[in-house]
Amino acid sequence: MLPNVYGFQWSAGHLIFLGAFFVVGTIIAITLAMALVRSLRDKGHKVETIRWKSEFGDLPERDRACRHQFDGRLPGRVCGNGFDCRLCAKHAEIAPGTAAAEPKERYHHRGHTWAQPQPDGTVLVGLDDLATSLTGTPERLDLPAPGTRVQVNGTAWRMERNGASARVLSPVDGKVVETGDSGRGWYLKIRPDNVDFRHLLRGREARAWLQREMDRMGALLPAPAVVGPTMADGGELVEDAAKAMPEADWDAVWGGLFLQP
Amino acid sequence: MAAKTKARYGMSIDVDRCTGCGACMVACAVENNIPPAPEGATDRKGITWIRVYKIDNGLPFPQNRSAWVPVLCQQCGEHTPCVSVCPQNAVEVDKTTGVVGQIPERCLGCRYCMAACPYQARYFNWWDPVWPAGMEKTLNPTVSPRMRGVVEKCNFCHGRLHEARAKAAAAGRREIDPADYVPACVEACPAQAITFGDLDDRNSQVARESREGSAFHLLERLHTGPKITYRSGRPWVHDALEIKVANNKKEPVRG
Amino acid sequence: MKLARRDLLKLAGGAALGTFFTPAPWKALDDVSIWTQNWSWMPVPPRGEATTRFTTCTLCPAGCPVRARCIGKQPVSLAGVGGGLCPAGLAGHHLPHYPGRVRGASHRGTRCTMDAAVAAVREVAKGGRVAILDQRPGRTASLVYRRWLAGQEGGLYLTPPAREDATLVALGGGLAFNLDEARTVVSFGAPLMEGWGSMARVLESRPKFHLVQIEARQSRTASMADTWLPAKPGTEAALALGLAHLLGSQDAGRFTPEYVERITGVPAAQVRQVARRMKDAGPAVVIGGGDPAGPFNREEEQAIAGLNLLAGAMGRTIVPRAEVPVPAGFDKLAAETALDDVPDGGIRLLIIDEAASGNPVPWSYLKRKLAPGAMVAAAACSLDGYASHADYVLPAPVYMETAQDVPAACDSPAATFSMAPGLLAPPEETIEPADFVLRVAGEGGTLAELLKARVEAIHKTRRGSVVTYADGTATPLAEMASADDLAKAFKAGARWTDAGTSSEAPGIAFAAVDAAAIERRAASAQFPLALVPFGWRGAAGPVSPIFSKLYQESRVRSSEGEARLNPATAREYGILDGGLMVVETSCGSQAMTACLDEGVMPGVIEAAIEPGTGVLEICDVEDWCGWRTAPARMRRA
């Protein structure tokens, strides 16, 4: 390609043609490099956010249903904000005002955790009944050490049981103060950064959603679903479904339960 | 398109004189170190830079008559089909001679040029060249053998042009003596059916013959401007080669 | 400051980076492509000083002058002097490396010493009825054979039947064609345009004469002739008699043009036309034979040759030619014997000189002439000729390996003499066929010495002139001081030509033609088809491997085992182009592949003769004598 080596001459054609291709090559290289640089520059802070964004994108459509499907205000709407209604304009206009945290009230997260504000300003985080029934007592449980920061939709803790493992999503932003366990009915005590719980469900809305969640889980469990009907008529939940149905694909069930594709 | 070249070497082949003996093919192979065919080579895989084809008038016996047409690279001058297609400049028109040269050590063997050549005058090395034991002693030192996987073709015995130039340089001449540069096939033809020379030199025999009324080019209608001219006084030869008689009257296309 | 390892690495890295800004790596990159051309298995031509040497081609009777471009001693390319060369001549320098070459003397396949061979042959020779088949008569070697045979009782000096000068022999010998004088040439299957006499001379006079080709095949000559009379195979002689009749011969009374037309299939009008042309557009000459594929038989040859007398060719287009002077000691020579005249089983010892290949003779034909338990010794360079049938095989040198003399071609009006010096050293334990005979005869001397003597004999005459190949200058022999100068001239490439030819016609009273025999033969074509072999001058001997260009690589020459048929004939027998078929004659059958060609006469099977094909063998039909054609039938295989 060097001019005059073996009589090679540059012409306008060469400039245009080769120019075009070297530009293309550079673009490809730069794109790769940018992605690489960005990923290296990030010191692990964004990971939790990104993981949620990417996993939320990979969730099946029906698992991304907007909360306002349940109260029938926006039938068939699919959430585009990763279940963070604080960012949702639609939600703002439908349910204006801030939902200030009321003590002793359970705020439900779409990942089947609840947050219960305490008088001392901390928040207890635990698994709702459905999750408890479907997880029973986990074989392995690693809770974050006190002092760890957790964020909404980020990993709160991890647990494992007969082959299934899951990251439980945190309902609130904040710092872990104390850790509990399944026995005590709550897992984490968190000092929240704020008390804006707009993204969490409560009251009738929560029940409607839970209802729907039971069907969803029922579909994942082998028929005859022991859980399904009993929940359908709002009856008792099985104490430990996992023990009752070891043959079920718990990996899939937990995936559905804790919103992990 | 037609790049003006210093000289324009060309050939004129008298179809009526050609006896089809094939001396040109053998001489060419000897001169250019073209190996004998390996087992299983057919007339479709062989390498014959110049190939003699038999044509006939298509009539039944005894009216049937045949003639022989030696076909080599036509050294196209106008839209040289093979030059423009080669992806890596392995085919070049020599500015000083108008000869279309193939550079084997630059060829990657994509064979696009062969698909482009309407004269089937390009040949591919399907095998590595092998000579019977001892015969490599008889190879011509002015031409290096090509290895398998490259395309090659007639280059008007480039080795001989080199030697002629060397000779001229040694004698302090700037121009080569035409008598010193004669391709092997021309020299070998027992019937002296082939003449060779510079077409731009209007007094050269080849130029004169190319202007004859009976002169024509193969596939002239493709506008490739060949530098090989054929001649025949037999009308049926013109028909068999699809030469419109109107074509031969006018000057052969300048390449 | 102290240099840390780190600094060195930095330096190295920097240097590496730096080189990328110099042209070096880029140039190298370009050169890589050239390196991919030079692999260990690629042959490298020997380099060296290029020199030009001259010789004379001994591969066929034409004896063309040759300019050899040599590197060191080794010729790397050959070219004609003042003219072209035939394919065989152009690749002659490949022959020493012929793959199928004979190496070492052998007795029935097992190696033996030369002395053993000489002793064995000498022993058998004592019993008489010795014969030598000389493939190229007229050489000094031929003199050696004839002199020895003259001494043996019942010694036979045999020459191949299919000779280019067959017509001249039929006319009594000592003659030559003079095409330069001819205005009409009537050729009975003589391959004038393909290889006959001296190509250069024929082409030179070609514009001056009208060529009438009488041949069943559309040979190259036929398709280039001015008139082509495709007579049915085996009926050429009838056509000759037809012409003789029109030229006023008594012997050919019955052969009216119409009658000829019935036999030969050539329209009477055309026969008349040719006859008229021979009369009016003279001088004419009639040439028969020389077809490498096979000879005419005796009657045919006579009928054809006889036409020359009627056409008044003698003394004008056929002239007497003096012999090249012969050294002392060669006064008693055995006469040439035609193979036909040798009684079956009449030979006890047959020595074949195949070094100078001529046109082939079917082995079956030779075999008939051998007595039971006869010995055959073949001096040959290739294993696939007669060597495969011989008891003793004697490795002979090939072209360029030893000095040879080249006699005049049949179309040279004057006697000429030239030599092919030994440009290359012959391999170990080859022996000059003539030297072998000399050793058998127990007479001392070698061919080389005899050649020297012959040159001296020529020098004595002080006649004629010597033309050197290098510059084409002619020096009268009289001006050559000594025989050594002449020898030197010959070695450097030169040709001696005798002074002008004596123009007085020899009074030849021509033997009456046996018309009845010819009729019988022409009529007896009761076999449905005719097998017509065809071949190329010298193709019977070894050819360069590069000939693959002519055979499978371009099919300019049809390869062995290929039968050419007219599509109509093929259809009749349900044979497809490229299909397998079997050809049968009364003496055998041969499998071939069909190749359809409109140019082939319907009812004719054309088959190429190559070493290895049995075509000649099945053409050699007994009581038919001559194998130019054979009645045949064919079927699909």
Add this chain to the structure above:
Amino acid sequence: MDKELIIRGVRRASMGRFLLWLVPWAALLAFGVYAAGLCLYKGLGETNMDNRFAFGLWIFLDLSVIALGAGAFFTGFLFYILKKKELKAVINSAVVIGFVCYSGAVVVLAVDVGQPLRAWFTFWHPNVHSMLTEVTFCITCYLGVLAVEYVPILLKNRKLREVPRFLVFEWELHRLMYVLAAVGTFLSFFHQGSLGGLYGVLQGRPFAFREGFALWPSTFFLFILSAMAVGPSFMVLTTSLVQKITRKALVKPEVMQEMGRISGILLIVYVLAKTVDTLVWINSTSPSLGFPAHRFYASGPFGTWILFAEIVLFGLVPALILLSRDRRARMPWLISAASLACCGIVLNRFVMTIQTQAVPSLPFLPFVTYTPNWQEVGTFLAVVAYGVLVYSISFRYLPLFPQEKDLAR
């Protein structure tokens, strides 16, 4: 055993059955590699190609495969540039197929050229007037693009995404994907076109030669058009094939039909263009070079029926089927139309490569035919096997069809 590699909540065959499925293809691959090795080691004399048929099976298949692989760039173009969101359902599969097609084609090309060791020389000493140069540059660049596009899919694997770095890298790269999609479209336009130009510029081959605009003969544009038209059809074909083999619903029928519709629209345009081009060629281009077009179809196997099949049977017919809403709504119709369209483009590439060389230019040369021998076929099969293997493994461990889980319930 490889459960934690498989996406959560989708069903995959047992390891044993999966291996059983891979083994025959692996065997085929091995055989083909042997055949190709033979050609590389002994030279191309091992093949049935010859001086009259300098291009054979391989080039023909390269052209076909690359045309069918056009689905990759075109789907990417529709998805990333024209924002046709529903195509998310197939984009990953499209990328994998494209990657398989192009990498396979490049490998075969490497065997096809006589001196693979000098292949790089095209980049070093390019002749910019040659269509082949354009092809070489574009295809290599585009193969790079496809590889880069393949990376995020790979990193989406359940185990790999556990690694934070990968996760972030995948995310960042995915955000820039539209750039690559644009580049890929640019490159594809050119090399699909140049592949057509390859033959259209052959002045010496009146059968292939076409006039055109500026540098580019009409075949340049026809190839682009046909490739774009058939790309989606091929996606439909492959997707439905995977669905058949895995007995799973992977893509919503609407998406399939949408792709069919797009294919149909482009196909009808292509057919019209092709018809016009053919008429111009028959009536002006070819005669002006002294070759009456009917002569090209003189020899038995290469009769005018090819022309008919190419334009009507494999062009017009599928186009009409795909354009009618209720026809393409029925899977059998959709699939058969798609396969007809694919056959059409393959036939077109066959005509351009093989038939072009079968037709002699010199009057005294005969028509010639050529049949590939086992070395050539084997090498081709190796590429097919390679493709199946890569796709199967990708399908098992990577999220090729996001809708699978929705449809599973």
